[in-house]
Amino acid sequence: MPKITPSEAIVETLVKQGVTHAFGIVGSAFMDSLDLFDTAGIRFISVAHEQGAAHMADGFSRASNKVGLCIAQNGPGITNFVTGVAAAYWAHSPIVVFTPETGSNTQGLGGFQETEQLPFFEKITKYQAHVGNQQRVAELLSRCFDYARLERGPTQFNIPRDMFYGTIDITLPEPMRLEGASGNPAALDEAVKLIAQAQFPVILSGGGVVMSQGVEEVIQLAEHLQAPVVNTYLHNDSYPCSHPLWTGPIGYQGSKAAMKILAQADLVIALGTRLGPFGTLPQHSIDYWPKNAKLLQVDRNPRMLGLVKKTDLGICADAKTATQDILHRLKAANTPLNAQANKEQRLAEIAKQKKDWEDELNTWGQQDGSPVAPRRILRELERAMPKDAMVTTDIGNICSVANSYLRFEQPQSFFAAMSFGNCGYAFPTAIGAKVACPSRPAVAYVGDGAWGMSLQETLTCVRENIPVTAVVFNNGQWGAEKKNQIDFYADRFIGTNLTNPSFAKIAQAMGAEGIVVDKPQDIGDALTKATKSDQCTIIECMATQELGDPFRRDALKKPQRLLDKYKHTNVD
Numbered sequence: 001m002p003k004i005t006p007s008e009a010i011v012e013t014l015v016k017q018g019v020t021h022a023f024g025i026v027g028s029a030f031m032d033s034l035d036l037f038d039t040a041g042i043r044f045i046s047v048a049h050e051q052g053a054a055h056m057a058d059g060f061s062r063a064s065n066k067v068g069l070c071i072a073q074n075g076p077g078i079t080n081f082v083t084g085v086a087a088a089y090w091a092h093s094p095i096v097v098f099t100p101e102t103g104s105n106t107q108g109l110g111g112f113q114e115t116e117q118l119p120f121f122e123k124i125t126k127y128q129a130h131v132g133n134q135q136r137v138a139e140l141l142s143r144c145f146d147y148a149r150l151e152r153g154p155t156q157f158n159i160p161r162d163m164f165y166g167t168i169d170i171t172l173p174e175p176m177r178l179e180g181a182s183g184n185p186a187a188l189d190e191a192v193k194l195i196a197q198a199q200f201p202v203i204l205s206g207g208g209v210v211m212s213q214g215v216e217e218v219i220q221l222a223e224h225l226q227a228p229v230v231n232t233y234l235h236n237d238s239y240p241c242s243h244p245l246w247t248g249p250i251g252y253q254g255s256k257a258a259m260k261i262l263a264q265a266d267l268v269i270a271l272g273t274r275l276g277p278f279g280t281l282p283q284h285s286i287d288y289w290p291k292n293a294k295l296l297q298v299d300r301n302p303r304m305l306g307l308v309k310k311t312d313l314g315i316c317a318d319a320k321t322a323t324q325d326i327l328h329r330l331k332a333a334n335t336p337l338n339a340q341a342n343k344e345q346r347l348a349e350i351a352k353q354k355k356d357w358e359d360e361l362n363t364w365g366q367q368d369g370s371p372v373a374p375r376r377i378l379r380e381l382e383r384a385m386p387k388d389a390m391v392t393t394d395i396g397n398i399c400s401v402a403n404s405y406l407r408f409e410q411p412q413s414f415f416a417a418m419s420f421g422n423c424g425y426a427f428p429t430a431i432g433a434k435v436a437c438p439s440r441p442a443v444a445y446v447g448d449g450a451w452g453m454s455l456q457e458t459l460t461c462v463r464e465n466i467p468v469t470a471v472v473f474n475n476g477q478w479g480a481e482k483k484n485q486i487d488f489y490a491d492r493f494i495g496t497n498l499t500n501p502s503f504a505k506i507a508q509a510m511g512a513e514g515i516v517v518d519k520p521q522d523i524g525d526a527l528t529k530a531t532k533s534d535q536c537t538i539i540e541c542m543a544t545q546e547l548g549d550p551f552r553r554d555a556l557k558k559p560q561r562l563l564d565k566y567k568h569t570n571v572d
Helices: 006-016 028-034 050-064 082-090 134-151 185-197 207-211 215-225 256-262 319-332 343-361 374-384 397-404 426-436 455-464 479-488 503-510 520-532 564-570
Strands: 021-024 043-046 068-071 095-101 127-130 155-160 201-205 229-231 246-249 267-271 294-299 313-316 390-393 414-416 442-447 469-474 513-517 537-542
Touching (some): 006 028, 006 134, 021 050, 028 095, 043 455, 050 068, 050 095, 050 414, 050 426, 050 455, 082 095, 095 134, 127 134, 134 155, 185 294, 185 313, 185 319, 201 215, 207 215, 215 319, 246 256, 246 343, 267 319, 294 319, 374 397, 374 520, 390 397, 390 426, 397 442, 397 479, 426 442, 426 455, 426 469, 455 503, 469 520, 503 513, 503 537, 520 537
Parallel strands (some): 021 043, 021 068, 068 095, 095 155, 127 155, 201 229, 201 267, 229 246, 267 294, 294 313, 390 442, 513 537
8 A cells, every 4th residue: 555644544444344333422532533534434423421332332233243333532531431341241242442542652641631541441352452553553453353253342442642643654454254163073963962862952042143143043953853942131032033933031031931941951952152140040930940951052152161051062163053063964864853752742832831921921010000010011012113123121120021021033133231231221222223224123121210321312313313212111210229128128218219300301302202101002102103203212101110020139138237226227
């Protein structure tokens, strides 16, 4: 290439890596590159808070299966990224965190907006690059994109603000592309033997199936085995809900049908999942993890194999290609399957458990009234949800109960806060998803407490013309924590009661549409109107204070008080 400036090299690298959007807040530290974005065809989406930018990059990545990009001013702008990057790390979302830094000639002097920016992200990124030489800007930035894509997680590109200027003579690297590996042939042969011996195999379809675009391969394997399929926790889009072998998600507030089916397994085929501890806890008073079943686990990260659940066979492989190979070996060898002998009974059991669960959902918390019971709200939303919608959920009681009601036909449709569990996640993530897939409706489920952390991004939607729908459950409480105070602290409510304004009116003041619903019969119409609208809409659902089960009964204990002045607080 001819001699170019570092800013030009940065922007040319972004273009080579397929970047079309960047999320952030404008800052002088990177303005020389930002000035080139429009000409290069990169849309800079100006947000209200940098945490929202990181969540938007996350949502963009998860909806598009591409690498998301967020960028901000050095110092406080960068530290505001931390929570969003941690959430992306635990969601395995490939994003690049572009972090301009204070100038190299004044570092260590305690100048304006100065801080050490690499340590903040050390434990929540897959790779960190620091530019100490302008000649390496394209090489290091390209590597950040390559590693984010290949290792499925955030990477950090850290560059002092004076490194954008000058003249360099470089060759731009080509993006690195690798195909997913199917695993060790001997291990795949052993997997075929395990499957052939099983009488009641159950498939767990995890996030890795979605990320590898392998849902169709899992369908083919399930149909060949006539095996029930269970979504892993918060990956409700990893198998189509209309398929007769689908049973629903396990984990907190998941499907009783899935749990009761999984409990009968003699072989669990876990595809693309680390089997996280929170996602396999007992729920609905069902200790559903089968005690005597064998476990076949497939995951692309070898550190996840056998980490949470002891495996009988672990295969380090891409979920899609491993599933393809296992099915090919089963068919090529015409392997006889023990599970064929009781196929009809198993299919009948699947149908029975699904019917029982649906019957329960049709009555559980479905009473009329105003304000509306949470489960009635969620059922009405489920019925009205467009089939191609993308749904994001925040952390919190009602959002978590939604796990019972969120069903999807296609992958890359459900984006939850995952195991980092931070408030303020859903709305900005839905914005990023909508930017990635503008033809699909994007709906965020948010509790009223968490809404206070993200409602400012309504301004982003209005300013950038991004028509996202937010459903805000207004029940005047931090519900998940209030449930703990009910169960363990004798209804001593400290910090959990909220006094809320009209969120719909706030939305209207910001230039968005605001709708209040306080009757069950109005919920579906409100969602339909919002998802068909060409402007951002906030649906404020007035909910009762009814609460679901706590996240973890094992996480707290009944209090003990040894000092006399505190002993009265030990009374239930």
